[in-house]
Amino acid sequence: MDVTEELQVIDAVLKGDVDRYEALVNRYQKPIINFIFRMVGNYEDATELAQDVFIKSYVSLAGFNRQYRFSTWLFRIATNRTIDFLRKRKVAVVSMEGDYEDYTPQYKSNGSSPLETLEDGRLKTLLGDAIQQLPSEYREVIVLYHVTEISYEEIAEITDLPLGTVKNRIFRARKMLKKILEGEI
Amino acid sequence: MKECKGLKDYLTDAMEGQEKRHFEAHLATCKGCALAVKEDRAITEALCDVPKVNAPAHFVITVMREVAARRRSRLAWGVYGAAVLLVAALVGVLLGGNVTVVAGQATVLVRSLADFGTSLYTVVHNISAVLFGALPMGRMAPGFAGGAFLALCFVFYKTAFAISSDRR
Ligand SMILES: [Zn+2]
Numbered sequence: 001m002d003v004t005e006e007l008q009v010i011d012a013v014l015k016g017d018v019d020r021y022e023a024l025v026n027r028y029q030k031p032i033i034n035f036i037f038r039m040v041g042n043y044e045d046a047t048e049l050a051q052d053v054f055i056k057s058y059v060s061l062a063g064f065n066r067q068y069r070f071s072t073w074l075f076r077i078a079t080n081r082t083i084d085f086l087r088k089r090k091v092a093v094v095s096m097e098g099d100y101e102d103y104t105p106q107y108k109s110n111g112s113s114p115l116e117t118l119e120d121g122r123l124k125t126l127l128g129d130a131i132q133q134l135p136s137e138y139r140e141v142i143v144l145y146h147v148t149e150i151s152y153e154e155i156a157e158i159t160d161l162p163l164g165t166v167k168n169r170i171f172r173a174r175k176m177l178k179k180i181l182e183g184e185i
Numbered sequence: 186m187k188e189c190k191g192l193k194d195y196l197t198d199a200m201e202g203q204e205k206r207h208f209e210a211h212l213a214t215c216k217g218c219a220l221a222v223k224e225d226r227a228i229t230e231a232l233c234d235v236p237k238v239n240a241p242a243h244f245v246i247t248v249m250r251e252v253a254a255r256r257r258s259r260l261a262w263g264v265y266g267a268a269v270l271l272v273a274a275l276v277g278v279l280l281g282g283n284v285t286v287v288a289g290q291a292t293v294l295v296r297s298l299a300d301f302g303t304s305l306y307t308v309v310h311n312i313s314a315v316l317f318g319a320l321p322m323g324r325m326a327p328g329f330a331g332g333a334f335l336a337l338c339f340v341f342y343k344t345a346f347a348i349s350s351d352r353r
Pocket residue numbers: 188189211215216217218219
């Protein structure tokens with residue numbers, strides 16, 4: 001479904017053909033759930049929040065600005081909803097931090113980079129957990145860019161940040177991840 | 186370790202052409218930058234392969250059911266609104282004449298409601314005329330018209346109720 005088709009679907013939904021909205025839910029359910037899942041770190045919460053996002057998007061669809069893509073609009077709602085959720089859950093997140101002993105990487109000190117010696121599968125799992133330790137403003141951009149594969153430009157629109165700030169945060173977030181994986185934090 | 190200038194731009198695709206070739210030449214001689222680039226690439230690759238989750242089986246159905254419920258309640262409010270307008274119009278018909286004639290103090294709102302009511306009244310009268318045979322605009326007409334209004338309101342109410350409580 002390209003941008004024009006999406007606009008047609010949105011028009012139809014706004015005219016009362018609600019069933020057409022299903023195409024948009026179908027198309028974006030996976031990226032939205034994965035984005036929220038990597039943001040909140042819990043599958044049940046992620047699916048529940050994702051439902052809220054799609055319903056909120058339907059209810060306020062009349063306010064959709066056609067100069068953006070639908071995905072930008074949807075991820076805007078998703079980031080706002082998720083940040084709001086994380087703010088309310090902050091206490092619980094802090095108390096989870098005790099569980100991260102596992103992050104001390106098991107590498108041999110042969111002088112090479114510790115990242116090289118981690119086997120591939122283990123690195124991915126550790127990385128998934130390490131993302132959870134990033135401050136939310138860094139987690140947001142790194143997940144949007146690398147997990148949901150959204151361009152720098154679109155992330156800037158979603159987050160209302162200047163392009164330079166988006167790139168800066170993504171760059172810094174990767175450095176933080178490296179440090180977390182090396183057990184330096 | 187302090188990083189060299191340009192490293193960030195190089196790693197966030199903010200560099201191209203001559204500038205990029207320059208930096209790549211620098212990479213060949215600077216161990217710090219070469220290592221930083223290598224590590225950043227490793228993280229980037231791993232990030233793209235971070236395991237993805239699937240949506241729950243009934244995700245779309247659940248969302249669409251809720252969306253349909255929102256739409257029904259919105260429609261129902263519309264019908265309720267129309268019913269309220271009808272009742273207001275009826276009140277306007279009943280009051281309009283008296284207020285203007287007796288007190289001459291009808292507000293613009295009441296007047297317009299009265300006008301609206303009068304036209305609706307005519308419509309309903311015509312309908313009832315068809316239904317009940319040729320009915321003279323005598324003393325009984327308002328009674329029939331009122332009854333027709335109430336019946337109409339009842340139909341609106343039932344429709345609204347049916348829409349808002351519909352389960353697919
Ligand atoms: Zn250098």
